[in-house]
Amino acid sequence: xxxxxxxxxxxxxxxxxxxxxxxxxxxxxxxxxxxxxxxxxxxxxxxxxxxxxxxxxxxxxxxxxxxxxxxxxxxxxxxxxxxxxxxxxxxxxxxxxxxxxxxxxxxxxxxxxxxxxxxxxxxxxxxxxxxxxxxxxxxxxxxxxxxxxxxxxxxxxxxxxxxxxxxxxxxxxxxxxxxxxxxxxxxxxxxxxxxxxxxxxxxxxxxxxxxxxxxxxxxxxxxxxxxxxxxxxxxxxxxxxxxxxxxxxxxxxxxxxxxxxxxxxxxxxxxxxxxxxxxxxxxxxxxxxxxxxxxxxxxxxxxxxxxxxxxxxxxxxxxxxxxxxxxxxxxxxxxxxxxxxxxxxxxxxxxxxxxxxxxxxxxxxxxxxxxxxxxxxxxxxxxxxxxxxxxxxxxxxxxxxxxxxxxxxxxxxxxxxxxxxxxxxxxxxxxxxxxxxxxxxxxxxxxxxxxxxxxx
Numbered sequence: 001x002x003x004x005x006x007x008x009x010x011x012x013x014x015x016x017x018x019x020x021x022x023x024x025x026x027x028x029x030x031x032x033x034x035x036x037x038x039x040x041x042x043x044x045x046x047x048x049x050x051x052x053x054x055x056x057x058x059x060x061x062x063x064x065x066x067x068x069x070x071x072x073x074x075x076x077x078x079x080x081x082x083x084x085x086x087x088x089x090x091x092x093x094x095x096x097x098x099x100x101x102x103x104x105x106x107x108x109x110x111x112x113x114x115x116x117x118x119x120x121x122x123x124x125x126x127x128x129x130x131x132x133x134x135x136x137x138x139x140x141x142x143x144x145x146x147x148x149x150x151x152x153x154x155x156x157x158x159x160x161x162x163x164x165x166x167x168x169x170x171x172x173x174x175x176x177x178x179x180x181x182x183x184x185x186x187x188x189x190x191x192x193x194x195x196x197x198x199x200x201x202x203x204x205x206x207x208x209x210x211x212x213x214x215x216x217x218x219x220x221x222x223x224x225x226x227x228x229x230x231x232x233x234x235x236x237x238x239x240x241x242x243x244x245x246x247x248x249x250x251x252x253x254x255x256x257x258x259x260x261x262x263x264x265x266x267x268x269x270x271x272x273x274x275x276x277x278x279x280x281x282x283x284x285x286x287x288x289x290x291x292x293x294x295x296x297x298x299x300x301x302x303x304x305x306x307x308x309x310x311x312x313x314x315x316x317x318x319x320x321x322x323x324x325x326x327x328x329x330x331x332x333x334x335x336x337x338x339x340x341x342x343x344x345x346x347x348x349x350x351x352x353x354x355x356x357x358x359x360x361x362x363x364x365x366x367x368x369x370x371x372x373x374x375x376x377x378x379x380x381x382x383x384x385x386x387x388x389x390x391x392x393x394x395x396x397x398x399x400x401x402x403x404x405x406x407x408x409x410x411x412x413x414x415x416x417x418x419x420x421x422x423x424x425x426x427x428x429x430x431x432x433x434x435x436x437x438x439x440x441x442x443x444x445x446x447x448x449x450x451x452x453x454x455x456x
Contacts, residue, residue, distance in 0.1 A: 002051055003053070003084040003163040004054075004082065004085075005053070005054050005087050006055045006057060006079040006080045006082075006085075007055065007056050007087045007089060008057055008060060008079075008080060008086055008107070009060065009100075009103065010090075010097065011058075011060075012091075013094075013119055013120075014089060014147070015089050017119075017146040017147055018087075018117075018119065018144075018146035019054055022043070022047060023043035023044060023045050024045075024046070042054070042271065043270070044270070047156050047159065048153070048156045050156070050164055052084075052163040058075060060099070080107070080112050081111075083112055084113075085112060085113045085114070085115060085163070086110075086112045086114045086115070087114075087115050087117055088104070088107055088114050088116050088117065088136075090116070090118055090129070090141070091119060092120050092125075092127075092133070092143065093121075093126050093129055095128065095129045095132050096129070096132045096133060096135060096136065101136065104137065104138055107138065108138070114138050114139075115139075115142065115155075115158045115162075116136060116139060116140070117141065117144050117155065119146050120147070121143035121144055122145040122147075122148055126143070130143050182238075184226065184238035184239055185237070185239045185274065185357060186271060186274070187239055187240065187241055187242065187272060187274050187354075188242040188244060188275045189201060189241070189242065189244065189275075190244050190292055191277055191278035191279060191280075191289070191292065192286070192288055192289065192292075195278045195280045196344045196345075197243055197244065197278050198243055200306075200342065200350070201225065201241050201243050203344050203345070203346075203347050204229075204354075205225065205241075224240055224241070225242075225243075226240050227239045227241055229354050231354075232351060237358065239354065242271075242272060244269075269295065270301075273361050273365075273405070274302045274303075274304060274357045274364070275302070275304070276305075276306050276353065276357065277289065277292055277293050277296065277305050277306070278306050278308050279305065279323070280308060281308060281313045282309055282312060284319065284322070285322075285330075290327075290331065293330070293331055294330075294331065297333065300405075300406035301441070302363070302440045303337050303360075304338045304340065304356055304360055305323075305337055305338065306342045307320070307323065308342055309344070309345070310343050310349065311343040311345065320339070323339065334439055335439065336438065338356050338360065338439065340353045360440065363437050363438045364404075364407070364437075364440040365405050366404065366407070367401055367407075368401055368435050370400050370401070373400065373435070374398055374399060376431075376434055377399045380426075380430050384423075384426060394414070394418055394419055395413050395414045395415070396411060396413040397412045397413045399411045400412075403443075406440065406442065407442050407443070408444075408445070409431065409443070411427070411444060411446050412447050412448075414448055416446040416447070416448045417446075417448065419446065428444050
């Protein structure tokens with residue numbers, strides 16, 4: 001488990017901008033108006049080589065617990081209680097407000113360590129606010145600019161005592177296959193609005209846990225539910241089911257709240273291991289489905305396609321073959337994605353869907369030894385040697401797997417900048433087919449040895 005940092009502060013001090021800066025993506029919706037963020041949003045952040053989980057919270061407001069702002073504040077409090085450190089953000093340009101002082105009192109009374117950050121401190125306009133922040137009694141404030149990325153080194157030094165677990169990781173080593181198999185399967189359900197995502201999850205859970213109805217777009221936030229799946233042979237396996245908002249074509253998404261919901265769904269994809277793209281069989285495969293699938297694969301997640309409402313389909317064989325061919329044509333970068341037929345209304349095919357999701361995660365998580373990998377590599381080169389553009393050989397020396405989840409390989413050689421994309425695809429397809437990775441995304445990076453005479 002990565003260490004957790006919770007960002008807290010009053011509305012509109014730049015918490016979501018900071019969150020986006022640390023995760024390296026615009027996952028959180030940012031706007032000048034306060035109160036845009038309502039729910040806790042998680043992301044994987046990296047600061048100068050140290051990885052941790054970052055949580056963006058709603059602006060802390062002094063309101064009755066029964067009101068929406070009050071319920072949002074309770075979510076923020078829960079995030080801090082479960083965090084390794086709270087990153088308290090104040091606005092250096094606006095100075096310290098009474099609400100800042102109230103948040104500081106609450107944080108001082110809690111058990112979580114606190115790092116105080118004075119945001120918007122670029123230029124001289126924030127100097128007075130930085131000095132004023134000393135009065136909060138939370139130690140030295142870290143001057144920072146989330147918008148411009150200034151102050152990263154200082155923030156790193158302040159957070160390092162709470163987020164550096166390098167020694168622990170070295171002792172523990174990489175989790176073995178048994179750990180992966182016993183860990184909960186993080187399974188996200190995505191698709192267009194009204195494909196039946198919430199209904200399917202309710203059927204799996206055996207209860208009306210999620211709000212459903214005939215209207216499209218009921219789900220707004222990504223909802224994660226922990227569940228135990230009992231396989232047909234009686235084995236219980238943990239699953240974290242993640243329901244997401246329906247993803248419409250970007251041009252049709254105008255409402256800011258819907259943009260936030262779609263962004264939240266994409267964030268859920270980032271944290272999933274396996275993603276089920278749920279299609280409405282009565283509507284067939286549409287271009288938006290392919291866009292969603294492409295996004296899932298781009299993020300390196302394992303993909304399973306499920307054809308929902310299959311109990312209402314006529315001439316199912318022809319429809320299945322048509323969708324299979326369209327997926328093959330539309331996802332040329334990866335062939336053979338599992339296609340399952342299910343019904344969220346009746347429960348048909350759901351056990352098979354979960355079984356295939358577990359099998360897909362196993363392929364996505366596996367590691368191939370360097371010896372086996374290079375024996376395959378030698379056979380691949382013999383069967384199809386790399387080209388020699390301009391009569392000069394491209395020398396491929398060896399290959400190694402440096403990561404799993406998704407499986408990532410590094411190819412070493414010379415003149416690799418001239419290696420055609422078609423040959424790269426040949427190697428990736430060979431890895432999938434002959435080394436047991438199946439239809440999971442495989443990444444291949446090229447690394448050439450530096451020429452010591454290149455600058456002479």
